[in-house]
Amino acid sequence: MFKRMSGLFLAAILMGLVMAGQAFAADVLDSGDTAWMIVATALVMIMTPAGLALFYGGMSRYKNLLNTFAMTFVAYCLGSVVWVMWGYTLAFGTDVGGLIGGLDYLFLRGIGPEDLSGTIPTYTFVMFQMTFACITVALVLGSAVDRMKFSSWVVFAVLWLTLVYAPMAHWVWGGGWIEQMGALDFAGGNVVHINAGVGGLVLALVLGRRMGYGKEAMFPSSITLTALGAAMLWFGWFGFNAGSQLAADGIASSAFMVTNTSAAMGALAWMFAEWVVDKKPTVLGIASGVVAGLVGITPAAGFVGMPAALAIGLGAGLIGYISVAKLKHRLGYDDSLDAFGVHGVCGIWGALATGLFANPAITEGAAGLFYGNPGQLWIQFLSIIATMAFTAIATLVVIGITSVLTGGLRVTADDEIQGLDKAIHGERGFELGP
Numbered sequence: 001m002f003k004r005m006s007g008l009f010l011a012a013i014l015m016g017l018v019m020a021g022q023a024f025a026a027d028v029l030d031s032g033d034t035a036w037m038i039v040a041t042a043l044v045m046i047m048t049p050a051g052l053a054l055f056y057g058g059m060s061r062y063k064n065l066l067n068t069f070a071m072t073f074v075a076y077c078l079g080s081v082v083w084v085m086w087g088y089t090l091a092f093g094t095d096v097g098g099l100i101g102g103l104d105y106l107f108l109r110g111i112g113p114e115d116l117s118g119t120i121p122t123y124t125f126v127m128f129q130m131t132f133a134c135i136t137v138a139l140v141l142g143s144a145v146d147r148m149k150f151s152s153w154v155v156f157a158v159l160w161l162t163l164v165y166a167p168m169a170h171w172v173w174g175g176g177w178i179e180q181m182g183a184l185d186f187a188g189g190n191v192v193h194i195n196a197g198v199g200g201l202v203l204a205l206v207l208g209r210r211m212g213y214g215k216e217a218m219f220p221s222s223i224t225l226t227a228l229g230a231a232m233l234w235f236g237w238f239g240f241n242a243g244s245q246l247a248a249d250g251i252a253s254s255a256f257m258v259t260n261t262s263a264a265m266g267a268l269a270w271m272f273a274e275w276v277v278d279k280k281p282t283v284l285g286i287a288s289g290v291v292a293g294l295v296g297i298t299p300a301a302g303f304v305g306m307p308a309a310l311a312i313g314l315g316a317g318l319i320g321y322i323s324v325a326k327l328k329h330r331l332g333y334d335d336s337l338d339a340f341g342v343h344g345v346c347g348i349w350g351a352l353a354t355g356l357f358a359n360p361a362i363t364e365g366a367a368g369l370f371y372g373n374p375g376q377l378w379i380q381f382l383s384i385i386a387t388m389a390f391t392a393i394a395t396l397v398v399i400g401i402t403s404v405l406t407g408g409l410r411v412t413a414d415d416e417i418q419g420l421d422k423a424i425h426g427e428r429g430f431e432l433g434p
Contacts, residue, residue: 030119036248037120037128043239044131048076048138051236054229055291057429059284059337060145062221063419065429068145071153072138078157079134084108087133088126090166091174098177101170118246128243133169136192137161142339143200146210146218147416150424152406159398160199164391168195172383183383184358184366184376186255187244189299189351190387197344198391201335206399207409209334211416221429223283230287234263237294241301254362255301259294262313266293269317274325285321288342292320295346300354303366308357315353316346348384355380 053072060068079087085107093101105111108126117125137157144153171178172191185191210218220226241259245252270289275281296316297309304312324341335341355377358368367373403409410416415423422428 027116028119029116029121030247033119033247034121034124036252037124037243037246040239040243041124041128041131043236044128044135044243045076045236047233047236047240048131048135049073051229051232052135052138054225055233055287056142056145056229056337058222058225058227058229059220061218061419062430063421063428064146065221065421066425066427067150067420068141069429070425071141071145071148071150074154075138075141075157076134078154079137079161080130082158082161083130083133084126087161087166088129090162091129091133091169093174095170095175098175098180099170100167100176101174120246125246128246129169129173132188132192132240133161133165136165136188136196139192139196139339139343140200140203142337142343143204143335144207145336146420147207147336147410148203149406149409149411150420152402152409155405156203156398156402156409159401160395163398164199164394165191165195167394168387168390171386178383178386181379181383182376183379184303184354185299185351185383186302186354187241187298189295189347189354190383193295193298193343193347194351194384194387195391197340197342197347198388199395200339201333201344202392202395203399204333204335204340206396210336211413213334214332220284223287227283227287230290234260234290234294237263237298241298245302251302251363254305258304258306258309259297259301261306261309262297262316263290263293265310265313266290266296266317266320269293269314270321271317273318273321278325288320288324288338289317292316292342292346295320295343296350296353298347299350300357303354303358303363303368305359305362308353308359311357312350312353315349319349320346351380351384352377 049072053069056072057065057068088108089103089105090101093104096102111122113121113123115122137160140160169191170176172183172185173179237259238256242252242256245255267286267289270292271281271286274285293313293316296312300312320342323345324338328335328341354368356368356370358366358376359371360367367376369377399409411420
């Protein structure tokens with residue numbers, strides 16, 4: 001009898017220790033999670049000064065190739081500095097009325113190597129989120145290449161990160177009102193893609209069309225560079241989406257899988273749509289479809305399974321093609337590299353699709369319309385409208401301030417004709433002759 005009681009007592013102690021360990025697991029450093037998040041951060045980092053620079057640079061005209069590279073590079077550099085100085089605290093500091101983060105972490109004060117965010121060092125979390133801020137403002141550039149002053153871009157990027165990106169990141173991920181409302185955005189449908197797409201569209205409308213737009217051919221400088229950039233973006237996007245789980249676990253693996261599936265389906269959908277309508281399956285179309293599929297799955301990556309990934313990728317490829325090849329030309333706006341057509345429009349589709357396909361078997365508590373929760377679709381819709389309205393108004397404010405500080409946004413007509421590589425940087429991307 002004594003042995004039996006002793007055995008039960010020992011079992012109870014062991015169970016208590018296990019439960020206590022589980023209760024405090026979030027406060028203990030996990031080396032596996034940390035290693036994965038360092039890798040994921042590096043993957044997202046390479047997306048901006050390499051993947052996006054090549055993708056955008058190849059689509060720009062030959063005389064503006066280096067200018068596009070320079071503006072992408074400087075966006076990453078500015079984002080890196082702004083984020084650690086005040087961007088992070090505005091996004092992830094103590095919530096102030098659901099609208100903005102407090103100044104707890106200004107210049108990252110109060111954060112040390114021993115501090116944790118879940119199971120990873122807070123410094124790693126800061127760096128991971130920094131890469132998102134950097135690529136988001138760089139995506140805006142796609143609507144403005146060929147005609148924006150470099151000095152204006154520098155000022156615009158700093159202000160946009162501060163007044164547009166940081167508040168939006170707080171609303172959705174930092175404890176703000178959209179997160180409190182229950183909107184689902186796993187890796188940046190609202191925060192990154194709709195935000196950047198709408199911001200880019202507003203910037204393009206204010207800048208006006210490029211000289212000769214609609215009257216003369218504006219050939220990309222190198223589809224080869226664009227295809228290579230798309231491949232690097234695809235590679236880095238695994239860190240973007242799977243890393244957003246902030247752990248090396250099953251949901252991260254699921255996000256990894258659905259990300260690849262949606263990208264592939266997006267590429268095929270765009271290719272076949274172009275093949276049927278325009279009679280030619282172009283490499284630019286395939287590369288654009290990859291990015292469209294990646295954008296579409298981003299908000300849903302941690303919430304959906306494989307059938308949904310196929311549907312989201314298919315929708316993104318078709319919607320992206322229609323937006324870029326048909327809608328833009330019919331409406332007449334000059335979104336130079338289709339930041340709105342791909343990121344804005346496909347981001348909206350992805351956010352809505354999350355409200356349709358979110359599967360509680362993937363992530364507990366996340367259920368969309370097709371899993372018995374029609375209210376989630378309405379919440380997603382409200383979050384999209386709020387994002388678009390805020391981004392449009394705030395971007396107009398940023399443009400106004402930038403214009404005053406830099407004497408206007410647009411380069412001179414002579415510089416635009418000559419090309420910004422030579423006019424601004426005194427360089428050229430290709431040696432085409434003397």
